Amino acid sequence: MLSNQRILTRFILALTLTAGLQWAGAQTADQSGTNAAVSPADAAWKEVVKVSRPPMPPPEWQAKRPTPEEVEVFKKEQGELAGQAADKAKAFYTTYPTHPKATEAHKKEYEMLGFAVRLGNTNRTAALETAEQERLSDPTLSEDDRYGMRFQAVQRAMMVKPPENEKEAAAAEEKAGRTLIKEFPKRPGGYQMLMAAASQSDEATARRLAKEILAMNPPEGAKAAAEGLLRKFDSVGKPLPIKYTAVDGRDVDVTKLNGKVVLVDFWATWCGPCVAELPHVKAAYDKLHAKGFEIVGISFDSDKAKLETFVAENEMKWPQFFDGKAWQNKFGQEYGINSIPAMWLVDKKGNLRDMNGRDGLEEKHAEMQKRLEQVRDVGEKWFSLTEEEKERERAIWDA
16 A cells, blocks of 8 residues: 555645646646737636646655655645645636636635645635535536545545544545445545545445445446455455466466465556665565575556666566556456555465564565475375374364
């Protein structure tokens, strides 16, 4: 799972990129009349567009990950600027209510207030809620816009009191998901929230949520995700029928790797935590491969050339699955993988034994080896017993 810090940084970068693209579009549209006389109203609109564009993150962030303190400072600045942009938009449609851009100014005010609150400018919460209610009461508001607004609203409600642990996070996701499903039963957002809650819950709760989703006649994507989650849980203790031809041409069949402990690594080159985990995975492979340890990679990449280059540069010796479908990856869909990195361990009998292979990999390999030896020792001792001794052993177990 991505950490809160990484999620926040990615959100800020995505926010500024989106705003930059919107700004670029607005600039292109406005520049068509550069040589014509600009009215006060048009000049005011240009100013609204200008201030709605947040500054890009510091260039040094591209080479070095910012500290939490740096991110907080940037967030605060962005939140203030977004609030100021909302004020400009409101001033525009108040001053020029019949201008062709007045409706767009209403929308921009709402968007900027939403950005401000999400970036921590809670002084703008009341204004956001007022703007939200005004827009929702508009009978001309499209279904898509209404859904988008409600989706953002339930997400915002989740963050009023940020969860302190996974249990609280799951409860918040579940509550928000149910709210959204009640209002928009044919939209995917609510079901995605329930699946997010399931991924942070114990197996019993996750199974319950998945079965509830399936009983709701959800959109196809949500149905496939719920079915995959149930299939994943049902796979534990059973052979794992993962079979493919790797990008380097090797044939892979996990069911034919009996006698070896196998790590199934669901990952992607674009996944920061996956890349951060790579040195540990390589170290385990180098240390344990000679002892009967294998890795099979399931890549969630969409660019085959990039994957091949990354694998070569990082000397990843194990085979990689690739179908170019990213999150729609064949095995990801089949086994309900909704976050990466995900690492599963298959024991020497070919059965899926552990779906949290990231933790204590070397120790788990040793434990599986130990268990196998114990089973072998018991078997050898059993066959050396006389029939009378076997009867005594059976009596002890039956008791």
